[in-house]
Amino acid sequence: MDSEIVCGLFDAMSKKSSITLESVNRRSERVTENRVVPLRIMSSTQNGRQYLMAYVPRFRRIASFRTDYILSVRIDEECGCFDELRTKLDEMRKYMWGVSTQSRSGDRLEHVEFTVKYADDEQHIHRRLEREKRCGKVERIDNNTSRFSADVYDASEMIPWIRTFICRITDIRFSDPGTEAQFKDDISALYKLYGMGEEDVNDIQ
Secondary structure (H helix, E strand, O other), rough: HHHHHHHHHHHHHHOOOEEEEEEEEEEOOOOEEEEEEEEEEEEEEOOOEEEEEEOOOOOOOOEEEEHEEEEEEEEEEOOOOHHHHHHHHHHHHHHHOOOOOOOOOOOOOOEEEEEEEEOOOOOHHHHHHHHHOOOOOOEEEEOOEEEEEEEEEOHHHHHHHHHOOOOOOOEEEEEEEHHHHHHHHHHHHHHHHOOHHHHOOOOOO
């Protein structure tokens, strides 16, 4: 079923056409219909899910739709501004960590940065940051310290990835206080689960 949906989306994009798609909310099982302009299909490197990136005239913005939630695709008329919209999406991808095109804080962009420390024989930590930085930047402070920073639409999308560096992080900052609180609350809950004290939580400033 997913393959048929993806095939229909590619067909519409090759024709530079708008589409009407039916999608389902898996929580409420409510089916909705949206008229959109399909621009690209993106795949998550973390979970393998596929997402349709499309312009939604009703909201005047580009949004994402999980392809496995799409029930049907009907090709409509050709969209005269298809190339312009795809160029806009390509520009936006400079600030997309995943598929989110809006910040939860209401700011246009959110900033995140963190510092990690590692031993002399753990230089693979820096190489991993370089390899997985996506739209971010990596700075080597010294032989055992590196700093990652990024300006993105939605910094909360980065939290699962940042968690994988928990044992190395010495300092972390989010421009959105809500996202920072969420991250530190998660760390606090983790430390409590493993019987670690508040002084360990405070090690991450």
